[in-house]
Amino acid sequence: MPCEAGYRGGMDVAIVRPPGSAVTGAVGIGIAVGVYGISFGVLAVASGLSPAQACVMSMLVFTGASQFAFVGVLAGGGGAVAAMGPAVMLAVRNAAYGLSLTSILPARLRDRALAAHLVIDETTAMARAQSEPDAARRAFLATGVSVWVFWNAGTLAGALLGGGIGDPSTLGLDAMFPAAFLALLAPQLRRPGAPVAAAAGVVIALALVPFAPAGVPIIAALAGVVPGVLTARGVRG
Amino acid sequence: MTWAALLALSVVSYALKASGPVLAGGRRLGPGVRQTLDLVAVPLLAALILVQTVGDGHRLVLDARVPALAVAAILVWRRAPFLVVVLAAAATAALLRALA
Numbered sequence: 186m187p188c189e190a191g192y193r194g195g196m197d198v199a200i201v202r203p204p205g206s207a208v209t210g211a212v213g214i215g216i217a218v219g220v221y222g223i224s225f226g227v228l229a230v231a232s233g234l235s236p237a238q239a240c241v242m243s244m245l246v247f248t249g250a251s252q253f254a255f256v257g258v259l260a261g262g263g264g265a266v267a268a269m270g271p272a273v274m275l276a277v278r279n280a281a282y283g284l285s286l287t288s289i290l291p292a293r294l295r296d297r298a299l300a301a302h303l304v305i306d307e308t309t310a311m312a313r314a315q316s317e318p319d320a321a322r323r324a325f326l327a328t329g330v331s332v333w334v335f336w337n338a339g340t341l342a343g344a345l346l347g348g349g350i351g352d353p354s355t356l357g358l359d360a361m362f363p364a365a366f367l368a369l370l371a372p373q374l375r376r377p378g379a380p381v382a383a384a385a386g387v388v389i390a391l392a393l394v395p396f397a398p399a400g401v402p403i404i405a406a407l408a409g410v411v412p413g414v415l416t417a418r419g420v421r422g
Numbered sequence: 423m424t425w426a427a428l429l430a431l432s433v434v435s436y437a438l439k440a441s442g443p444v445l446a447g448g449r450r451l452g453p454g455v456r457q458t459l460d461l462v463a464v465p466l467l468a469a470l471i472l473v474q475t476v477g478d479g480h481r482l483v484l485d486a487r488v489p490a491l492a493v494a495a496i497l498v499w500r501r502a503p504f505l506v507v508v509l510a511a512a513a514t515a516a517l518l519r520a521l522a
Contacts, residue, residue: 209504209505210504210505213504213505213508214508217508233424234424238424238425238428241428241432242428242431242432245428245429245432245435245436246428246431246432246435247435248435248439251431251435255431264423265423265424265426265427265428266423266427268427269427269430269431269434272431272435273431273434273435276434276435276438276439277438278466279435279438279439280438280439280441280442281442281462281463281466282439282462282463282466283438283439283440283441283442283443284442284443284446284459284462285442285459285460285462285463286442286443287442287443287446287451287459288451288456288459290443294444297440297443297444298440298444300443301436301439301440301443301444302436302439302440304439304440304443305439306467306470309463309466309467310463310467313463313464313467354515354519355516355519355520356512356516357486357490357511357512357513357514357515357516357517357519358512359474359487359515360475360486360487360490360491360494360511360512360514360515361508361509361511361512362474363470363471363472363474363475363487363490363491363494363511364490364491364493364494364507364508364510364511364512365504365507365508366467366470366471366474367471367491367494367495367498367507368494368498368504368507368508369467369504370464370467370468370471371498371499373463373464373467374464376460376461376464378461379461379464382461382464382465382468383464383465383467383468384468385465386464386465386466386468386469387465387468387469387471387472389465389469390469390470390472390473391469391472391473391476391482394473394477394480394481394482395480395481395482396480399479402469402473403466403469403470403473404466406465406466406468406469407462407465407466408465409464409465409468409469410458410461410462410464410465413461413464413465414457414458414461417457417461
């Protein structure tokens, strides 16, 4: 549906061509996330969480990178309080995503507050790839619900079944996420200033990976917005 | 202790996600602010793509994820459907790892 919603070239609000049906995309991303949910459940229990704790975490924290970081610290022998630091660092980028989604989230406060729980990498990428606010809202909600359901189902399965599940990377699942984000980023690169913002973000993040704690390189990439906006203004004179 | 940390992390995680949307409310934003917010996700996603492709803890490595992303980039450029892009990337990485 939103793929026909269209490409109205020339206007800077609507220069984005949506990448195929939001529902297919949402389910596809959900399935891939679900497989990672299984490995999260397995790791969480192996690191000492109870299956109930693993499941509550996936339902309430609901941001994969933070959750993996949290159980990673526990598995390495760290305490639950020490595990909070890296988990929070990896969650900070969701605040920036929330800002970028402000204009497409439901207007009613109660609905906004509920929808905000779904603000993560996948939903932001899917929503921002749409050209119109309605299509963006639908893509956001479809992806959010799909990812939430698959992530939690996966966590439950992994927590109960335990080991015996192979490494998702043998199936190439780790390569699916950057490919999906690239497909969703590409249409956004037509906005004025976006290629500059993207390039600056990549340079900043990669330069920081060797030194900065996990999560920081991606937050720091936000600074790429500055040259992006300056370029966009320059382009327009 | 673990439960307390889990609940605290849930609260912090939600507060981060909700801060922008809830504080901004349904208010109309000026064109300059909107233009800036429209760009916010771009450098973050671009950074995420590269960190997920060449990052390995604190190291940058070139492995099967790189050709997988290259295949994805070509397919995106050729306007292939979303699922084709994603599955082709996974298949490329899986195949290269199976051969290695």
